[in-house]
Amino acid sequence: MRVTQVPYVAQHKPNQLIYGYGQTAVVTGWTVKQAIAKQLQPSDYAVIGQLYSPTRGINLLVRNLLLNPHIHYLVILNATKEDQNAGACQCLGDFFRHGVTAGYSQVGRKSWVIRSSVLGYIDIDIDLNNLERLRNSLEVQEAKSISLAVGIIKSYAQQKVLPPWGSPVEFPMAAVEPTVLPGHRYGHRIEGKTIAETWVKIIHRIKTTGTIRHTSYDGKWQELIDLTAIVTDEPEDFYFPEPNYLPSDRHFLAEYISQVMDDAPQREGVKYTYGQRLRSWFGKDQIQQVIDKLGADIDSARAVMSLWDVSSDHNDSPPCLNHIWVRIVEQELSLTATFRSNDMFSAWPANAMGLRALQKHICGAIVSKFNHSLKMGPLITISQSAHIYDDCWENAENVISSQYPQIAQTKGYFDPAGNFLITVQDGNIIVEHTTPGSGEVVNCYVGKSAIQLSGKIVLDCPGLRVDHAIYLGAELQKAEMALLSKSELIYDQDKPLKPSTGRVKIGV
Secondary structure, eight states: OOOOOOOOOOSSSGGGOEEOSSSEEEEOTTSOTHHHHTTSOGGGOSEEEOOOOTTTTHHHHHHHHHTOTTOOEEEEEOOSHHHHHHOHHHHHHHHHHHOEEEEEOTTSOEEEEESSSSOOEEETTSOHHHHHHHHHHOEEEEESSHHHHHHHHHHHHTSOOOOOSSOOOOOOOOOOOOOOOOOOSEEEEEEESSHHHHHHHHHHHHHHHOEEEEOSSSSEEEEEEEEEEEEOOOOTTOOOOSSOOSSOOHHHHHHHHHHHHSOOOOBTTBOOOHHHHHHTTTSSOHHHHHHHHHHHOTTOSOOEEEOOOTTTTTSSSOOSEEEEEEEEETTEEEEEEEESSEETTTTHHHHHHHHHHHHHHHHHHHHHHHOOOOEEEEEEEEEEEEEEEGGGHHHHHHHHHHHHHHHHHSOOOOOTTOEEEEEEETTEEEEEEEOTTTOOEEEEEEESOHHHHHHHHHHHOTTOOHHHHHHHHHHHHHHHHHHHTTTSEEOOTTSOOEEOSSSOOOOO
């Protein structure tokens, strides 16, 4: 057997690849690359790597291939349900089958759009001549199983050594470093009615104040630590905006929910699914255990599901979702999920929808089996490392600029901390703190200074919403101005100050 003895040079994601010294590049999709590598010799291949996303990965893969013209064969493993959901392997194959056309990326940047039913694009600064030369120079085969892929790779290894089909061409990528504003690194709370609304708020918070760090995946991410996201009113059939700016759609969601809910057999190259971890990994159906536990003891705080396997998960590729806790309070069933690491741009919306489907299943099963009267409560996710990868920063900025202003300007007048009624009476500013539901007065503050009163309220109510606190400060300042005017101005809450007609009017 003859081999090239030419090293493969990777400009992008070099530490994520397995290197040999043959003439074949191997793309494994979502199947772990070691599952193929262990059945081959280094002389059988030049490089083996995974391809998760058509919009994030193909552009980098093409650049690496153009830098290595001694590669003459490409084997694409498109074998799993995850591959079908992501579409990356299909899109890569379509690039070699059908080529590209001039168009625009999701963020409006002029790009080469791959002729495929799966969205994928390549930077326009890679000229078309080089793309066409690459397409015409590589022999490409797709495999539907690991065994078939291994057979193809070994057959290529028997071919004679061919000269490079061209000279190496390098296309550097421009690095964009975002502006980071000061803010808390640890502990964040974000709430929204729908998953879509909450997601936009999440990526805005991360892109605004997240710390930029190097990752173990040959890149950078922008990160916040311990981000709690609360979704209160997701519709039963899920809300997808029109046009859909989420990174997933209904077709993908149906497949993803099955990966969260359903057991799965052990498959070579697939380490686990969340459903497998929940249904059978530890010898117990944890979802059914939670249903039975809460059905028998509706007040239990022990309805816990664990996905972390202490015997193996300190090694490579442990699950990101580690812990699920289900609680019923006042006939409302909530679900809290803890992620050790969470890709908030590309993965969180699907994560949240899959968990919401699990929450709905548990709630319905308890009602059906035990005849409890329950309603769906909030979905809470705790993302210990909440991050956005650098190759998604531009897309994230585009979503923020197009969606966040409208979401941020939508007024929500409900604050769980309560309401405040402000009046000016008898030479004092009076603030009555009332409950958000019944309007019962629970506290009363009296003073002459907006700063003094604000300080007292903040001490008692540290959980005030930011927009409510700013509103309260502005109203208190207006009330103080009216008080200092010696009855020349009239204070009326939520209205502009107006001149007195000679008689003091009490604000309501």
